[in-house]
Amino acid sequence: MNIFFICALRAEAKPFISALNLKKLLDKRAFDVYRRGNFFLCISGIGKVKAAAATAYVLTAFSQGSGDILINSGVAGYSTPLISKGETVLVNKITDHDTFKEFFPNIMISHSYKEHEIHTFSKAVSLSSPDKKEFVDMESSGIYVAASRFLYLNNIYFLKVALDNLNPEGIKEEEILSAMSKNVNSILEFAGKVHLLSQNSSFEFDFSEEEYRKLSVLFEKMKLTKSMKDTVILLIKKRYAYGKKYLPDTDGIISPVTNKDERKKEFDKLIEYLS
Numbered sequence: 612m613n614i615f616f617i618c619a620l621r622a623e624a625k626p627f628i629s630a631l632n633l634k635k636l637l638d639k640r641a642f643d644v645y646r647r648g649n650f651f652l653c654i655s656g657i658g659k660v661k662a663a664a665a666t667a668y669v670l671t672a673f674s675q676g677s678g679d680i681l682i683n684s685g686v687a688g689y690s691t692p693l694i695s696k697g698e699t700v701l702v703n704k705i706t707d708h709d710t711f712k713e714f715f716p717n718i719m720i721s722h723s724y725k726e727h728e729i730h731t732f733s734k735a736v737s738l739s740s741p742d743k744k745e746f747v748d749m750e751s752s753g754i755y756v757a758a759s760r761f762l763y764l765n766n767i768y769f770l771k772v773a774l775d776n777l778n779p780e781g782i783k784e785e786e787i788l789s790a791m792s793k794n795v796n797s798i799l800e801f802a803g804k805v806h807l808l809s810q811n812s813s814f815e816f817d818f819s820e821e822e823y824r825k826l827s828v829l830f831e832k833m834k835l836t837k838s839m840k841d842t843v844i845l846l847i848k849k850r851y852a853y854g855k856k857y858l859p860d861t862d863g864i865i866s867p868v869t870n871k872d873e874r875k876k877e878f879d880k881l882i883e884y885l886s
Contacts, residue, residue, distance in 0.1 A: 663753035702728070829865065
């Protein structure tokens with residue numbers, strides 16, 4: 612099982628390279644890749660297109676299978692008092708601002724991080740922008756879409772360090788390096804827990820025919836997308852892994868859906884109920 616880190620900037624990557632004693636693979640490559648044992652780090656460059664390309668590239672070249680782990684880490688912009696400067700935040704929802712598609716990372720592990728939604732933009736966002744959101748970056752949606760084609764959804768995580776307060780002056784490389792250095796040990800500890808969980812917990816089992824029937828009825832009732840269905844199934848399997856070997860009763864909790872807004876509302880309700 613391999614563990615992959617994707618960082619957009621070299622300053623974000625340096626603390627991981629140092630802490631893990633990674634060595635650059637010197638043969639000609641489309642992206643800079645560093646490795647030691649089963650640890651890999653790829654520097655993608657800024658933007659969701661580059662991030663998606665780097666993710667697909669490194670997983671195609673080095674992944675051992677869908678059980679591998681991928682963590683995207685780097686700095687992100689924030690404009691909310693709910694998040695503190697220099698704090699590591701675990702992303703629980705990604706919204707692509709260009710397509711307005713939503714993705715839901717499956718957080719299958721106990722942790723001490725604050726969770727927050729992130730919005731991925733294709734260009735930098737300033738505090739004065741009418742499009743500004745509470746938490747923003749330029750890579751997450753691209754990485755999620757690419758990684759989800761290779762890996763189990765419960766093995767893809769986004770740990771962002773809140774640093775850029777959306778000031779037009781931006782942030783300096785030294786600030787990024789300092790912030791990432793302060794958080795790298797915590798992020799690596801989290802990666803170790805994910806690795807241990809992946810080794811010791813099996814999510815590969817079949818539901819009974821009756822359980823599949825009930826899930827099909829629920830999915831049809833909610834008009835869920837494939838990504839949403841995968842999220843629900845993995846959360847239910849997590850419940851099974853922890854001894855709750857039965858389907859939760861959603862009657863009276865989840866209402867039928869007729870449009871996207873209702874689907875989002877009911878889906879968020881179901882995720883909260885299953886978590």
